[in-house]
Amino acid sequence: MAAVRGWDAFAAVEAEVRAMVEDPRWQGLPTPARGQALCAMTLVTPDGGRWLFGAHARWYLHDPVDGRWHLAAPPRGCETRRPAHRAQPPAPLPHLLPGPADFTGLYGSTQAFIGPDVHPDLTEEVRVLLRAMGRKSETDFPLSAFAEVFADDVPGTVAAIWGTIMWCAHAPAFDGNERLITIFGEYLRHPLPGDEWVRWLSTPPLTDLAALYAERVRADAPRSALRLLALMADTAQILAADARFSPRATALLAMLEPALARPGLDDAAAREDDLAVRQAWLSRCPPRFGRWLLRETDRGTDFRHTVYDLVEALAFTTDPPRAAASFLTDLPGAGERLHTWLDHRVRHAYTDLTRHVAAYGENTEPDGFAVPAFLWDGPTGGWPNRATAPATARGVVVAPPDRESAASVLGAAYASALAWCGLVGAEVPADGFAGARAIVRRLVHERDDH
Numbered sequence: 001m002a003a004v005r006g007w008d009a010f011a012a013v014e015a016e017v018r019a020m021v022e023d024p025r026w027q028g029l030p031t032p033a034r035g036q037a038l039c040a041m042t043l044v045t046p047d048g049g050r051w052l053f054g055a056h057a058r059w060y061l062h063d064p065v066d067g068r069w070h071l072a073a074p075p076r077g078c079e080t081r082r083p084a085h086r087a088q089p090p091a092p093l094p095h096l097l098p099g100p101a102d103f104t105g106l107y108g109s110t111q112a113f114i115g116p117d118v119h120p121d122l123t124e125e126v127r128v129l130l131r132a133m134g135r136k137s138e139t140d141f142p143l144s145a146f147a148e149v150f151a152d153d154v155p156g157t158v159a160a161i162w163g164t165i166m167w168c169a170h171a172p173a174f175d176g177n178e179r180l181i182t183i184f185g186e187y188l189r190h191p192l193p194g195d196e197w198v199r200w201l202s203t204p205p206l207t208d209l210a211a212l213y214a215e216r217v218r219a220d221a222p223r224s225a226l227r228l229l230a231l232m233a234d235t236a237q238i239l240a241a242d243a244r245f246s247p248r249a250t251a252l253l254a255m256l257e258p259a260l261a262r263p264g265l266d267d268a269a270a271r272e273d274d275l276a277v278r279q280a281w282l283s284r285c286p287p288r289f290g291r292w293l294l295r296e297t298d299r300g301t302d303f304r305h306t307v308y309d310l311v312e313a314l315a316f317t318t319d320p321p322r323a324a325a326s327f328l329t330d331l332p333g334a335g336e337r338l339h340t341w342l343d344h345r346v347r348h349a350y351t352d353l354t355r356h357v358a359a360y361g362e363n364t365e366p367d368g369f370a371v372p373a374f375l376w377d378g379p380t381g382g383w384p385n386r387a388t389a390p391a392t393a394r395g396v397v398v399a400p401p402d403r404e405s406a407a408s409v410l411g412a413a414y415a416s417a418l419a420w421c422g423l424v425g426a427e428v429p430a431d432g433f434a435g436a437r438a439i440v441r442r443l444v445h446e447r448d449d450h
Contacts, residue, residue: 009080013041017053021098035091043080054096056291061343070343071304073311101287109243110309112173112411115403115443118180125238127183133157144215145208154187156212160228163209164235168248171411172201193430200432210277217270251289255281299423306416313412323396325349327413327435332426410439
C-alpha cells in the first residue's frame with residue numbers, strides 16, 4: 001500500500017474494521033483467524049510504530065521491546081503504510097479483538113466543568129429535585145454513605161443525588177461558581193476541596209450508591225429503598241443530556257431500571273452486603289458500556305484509557321505524547337511504577353522529563369500556580385534561559401487554541417490523575433495537580449457564569 005496521510009489512513013482502517021466486525025460472520029470465526037484478519041490492517045508510521053485498531057474501538061501500539069500491544073492514541077497527519085505480510089507483528093491477544101458492542105457505546109466528552117458551564121436547564125431540573133428531596137427525614141433516609149460530605153441532619157436522598165452526579169462525571173473538577181455544585185451548599189459538612197476558582201472533587205465508588213439502597217433493604221424499609229433507586233435513576237436521566245455525564249449516566253440507568261421494574265430484584269444481594277449489590281448492578285450493564293465501567297472493574301486498564309484520552313486531547317501540540325508525559329509527572333508515587341502502564345512513546349518522554357525535573361525543579365508562576373518547568377514556554381513561564389536548557393528537558397508548548405480544547409485537556413489530565421490515585425491507593429491533593437491547575441489559568445478569564 002502506498003504511503004498516505006495519517007488521518008486518512010487511520011480513519012480508513014477504523015471504517016474497515018468496523019465493517020468487518022459488524023459482519024454477522026465475524027463472531028463465528030476462530031480467534032486466531034480474527035487476530036490474523038486484524039493484523040492484516042496494521043499500519044506502520046515513519047518511526048517504525050505498528051498500529052492496530054481493536055477492542056473498545058481504540059488503537060494499540062506494538063512495543064518492540066516487550067512484544068505487547070499497548071493502548072495508545074495514534075498520531076495524526078503523518079504518513080503511514082501497510083507493512084508487507086512477512087513483517088506482520090504477532091497477533092493480538094483475544095481480549096484485544098473488537099466485538100460489535102465496541103462500536104455501539106457512547107463516546108462522551110473529556111471536558112471538565114470549568115469553562116463551558118452545565119446548561120442552566122439541566123441545573124434547574126437537578127435543583128428542583130434536590131429541593132424536594134432535601135425535605136425528607138434523615139430517619140427515613142439515613143446517611144449510610146457520603147457522611148463525610150454532608151451534615152448529620154441531611155437525608156440520604158440528598159446524598160443519592162450528589163453521589164449520582166459525582167459517579168457519572170468523567171472528570172469532577174468544577175468551577176467554584178458552578179450552580180450544579182453550589183446548590184448543595186446548605187447541606188455540606190465542610191467546604192469542598194479546592195479554592196475560589198475550582199472544586200477538585202473525587203469520584204465515589206459504585207459501592208457508595210449501592211450502600212444507600214442496601215441499608216434500607218436491611219432495615220426492612222423496601223419503599224424507601226425503591227425511592228432511592230428511583231432518585232438515582234431520575235438524576236442520571238437528567239445528567240444524560242450533558243456529554244460529560246452521558247456515558248456513565250446511561251450505564252447507571254441500564255443497571256437500575258431492571259430493579260425499578262421488578263421491586264425486590266436486588267433484595268437478596270442487599271441482605272448479603274453492599275458489594276453484592278454492586279456486583280448485581282454491574283452484571284446487568286450491557287457490554288457496550290464496558291469501557292465506562294473499567295474504574296469499577298479494572299483500574300489498570302482504566303488508567304491506560306485516561307492516558308489515551310489525554311494524548312488525544314493534546315493533539316494540537318507538536319508532540320502529544322511528550323505533552324501528556326508532562327502532566328503525568330504530577331502523579332503521586334509514580335516513578336518507575338508508572339512505566340508498565342504506558343506505551344513506549346509516552347514512557348520514554350516521561351523518563352526524560354522526570355530526570356530533568358529532578359535536576360531543575362519547578363517554576364512558580366507569578367500568580368502562585370506551581371507549574372512544572374517543562375510544561376509551559378514563552379511569556380507565561382518555562383525555563384529561565386530556555387536556550388541553554390538541555391534538549392531533552394525542553395517541553396512542549398501547551399497552549400489550547402480555545403476554551404473547549406482547554407476544558408478537554410483539563411478534564412483528561414484530572415481524570416488520568418484520579419485514575420492513577422485509584423490504581424495505587426494514593427490520596428488526591430485537596431488543591432488538585434500542578435498541570436491541571438495551570439490549565440485552569442487559561443480558563444478563569446473566560447468563565448461563562450456572567
